[in-house]
Amino acid sequence: MRQAGRYMPEFRKIRAKHSFLEVCHDPELAAEVTLLPVRAFNMDAAILFSDILVIPEALQVGLRFEDKIGPIIERPLQTPADIQSLPVIDIKKSLAFVEKTIKLLIPRLKVPLIGFCGAPFTIASYMIEGGSSRDLKKTKQWLLKDPESFHRLLQLITDYTLDYMHLQANAGIHAFQVFDSWANVLGHVQFREFSLQYLHRLIQGFKSTKLPIILFCRGSSVFASQMAEIGPAAISVDWNADLATIRTRIPATIALQGNLDPDILYAPRKLLKKEINHLLKSMQGDPGYIFNLGHGIHPDIPMDSVKTLVETVQNFQTTQ
DSSP states (O other): OOOSOTTSHHHHHHHHHSOHHHHHHOHHHHHHHHHHHHHHHOOSSEEOOOOTTHHHHHTTSOEEEETTTEEEESSOOOSHHHHHTSOOOOHHHHTHHHHHHHHHHGGGOSSOEEEEEEOHHHHHHHHHHSBOOSSOHHHHHHHHHOHHHHHHHHHHHHHHHHHHHHHHHHHTOSEEEEEETTGGGSOHHHHIIIIIHHHHHHHHHHGGGOOOEEEEETTHHHHHHHHHHTOOSEEEEOSSSOHHHHHTTSOTTSEEEEEEOGGGGGSOHHHHHHHHHHHHHHTTTOSSEEEEESSOOOTTOOHHHHHHHHHHHHHHHHHO
16 A cells, blocks of 8 residues: 555655656656565565556646645546546547556566456545545535435546556556545445445456456455455455455455554654554454555554564465
């Protein structure tokens, strides 16, 4: 989760010279940043350096990033008419820089490359809120008051997202992860209607590639059983639940990924190792378990903590 190096001094040096979007748009820089943690820590996989908001950017809503604030969309959607006014785009042309990045990476990597995208609900929420929001008030008001136009927006994003997923698959990625970062604001009924059914459409539309799809959403510890119904290859779980308990509700044919609290990486080395080993032991013998954090790594995490984490996991795998 966000493996591509925000906590690494080498990444900060690149960012001192280039904006975040400049790094995303420059295939050589994006490839270099993708490779940084693989070289430093001997990771089991590489995660493509990009951002979930490249589709809204291509839709010309005015995306920019501000330090310590995050993404800002200068022209958020306010009415159904705004959906109609969005330009028609060709994903292959608009996001050609992502394809070039992947093609640069494949011959340089000895481990699998994971591609990713944002889920339709999360992308829609950014386009409506104009950036990050704690409660997604504007988004929830829209979907409750005018569900028809909200579904129209979700379907538009779904269509473009499938094109984007296939672009990455054709370029050579080995697995794919979908991030529904804001699904946790939804109630049970709304989650099924406005998030889950569109995740299902992505899975169905991507089946022809035969590549595994990992689903993650904030709230996955609550929604995991519903997510399992749509048949992903894996579900990535946040840290708000015991992963072994989640496994009792999820078929063994679906892998589980997660779910260490990222804040534990601030802990002293002894406690960090204890927490990692506790999680590993709880999932020991599981037919499909991928160790990971329960959400993104913070940029001020010490490098030594990341090193301890990776070494603890790798030593556990080789000595048990």
